[in-house]
């Protein structure tokens with residue numbers, strides 16, 4: 001282990017401390033302000049894999065491993081990029097078990113845990129690299145003084161034996177641009193130069209109002225922040241519906257990063273968020289364009305393999321006892337996203 005580089009918090013990275021929070025956040029359900037509003041804290045490991053000469057993290061085949069939970073939308077967007085870009089052979093991945101468990105004896109923290117065998121939970125596997133039991137253990141391996149949340153995704157460097165990044169918004173950018181010499185679909189650019197300003201602009205309101213918006217609805221502990229979050233959420237969904245009535249994708253006629261970022265929330269919407277997070281003013285399947293668009297993206301080669309609805313439902317309904325104390329998993333609605341869609345009408 002002498003070659004191990006332990007990267008502690010990069011200089012300038014905002015610490016996870018947030019004075020207005022009641023306690024130091026160790027899981028998302030702790031991130032509730034006194035006002036009853038959910039406020040997500042920033043990620044900590046922010047290194048970037050780069051083709052630039054002299055880069056510490058070069059885009060080498062076989063060097064990196066992505067730790068995910070199929071349940072997690074942020075991790076799923078990274079897996080989606082891996083699949084769409086054709087990086088399966090270059091980057092390996094492991095999913096944890098869907099339901100949070102105790103991560104350490106004598107400690108109340110609940111979080112992501114690896115399965116003990118390949119058969120314990122279909123889709124989940126033991127940690128193939130470090131043989132650890134939890135995602136928390138990976139953070140402890142990478143940084144001796146880590147004290148934040150133990151989130152997925154985690155992009156792990158097998159060579160330096162540390163965490164490259166735990167910020168999905170940046171991991172997808174690395175997958176999009178830095179591995180093109182290795183990727184099977186290296187020419188596919190989901191963040192093309194001419195659309196960057198538009199993608200950034202769309203990402204901004206979709207993240208705040210939809211991706212994180214559903215959590216702001218679900219984790220609110222007072223009526224007012226819930227009401228505010230839900231109004232913003234549905235304004236944004238209505239806006240997406242309007243855009244998608246006129247064009248095939250959010251930023252025009254080609255698929256971009258913005259679409260993948262929206263998809264991971266939409267695919268969970270009717271099965272989970274409508275019930276568990278009280279996002280029930282309107283269901284996804286009541287929005288004809290958004291619904292068909294979700295089906296289209298689900299049907300992009302590789303994408304359906306990123307959606308494990310069993311893990312998604314087990315996680316949300318089973319891991320937040322403050323919202324769903326008995327952990328009952330609703331049986332419906334079991335939507336078939338592989339059914340035909342009407343989005344080809346835009347290519348005529």
Ligand SMILES: N[C@@H](CCC(=O)N[C@@H](CS)C(=O)NCC(=O)O)C(=O)O
Nearest residue numbers: 027028043072074151152166167168
């Ligand atoms: N900013 C992170 C957020 C990741 C995140 O919040 N992941 C959740 C799962 S959906 C998590 O691992 N939560 C663990 C916890 O809250 O303890 C990213 O986008 O990569």
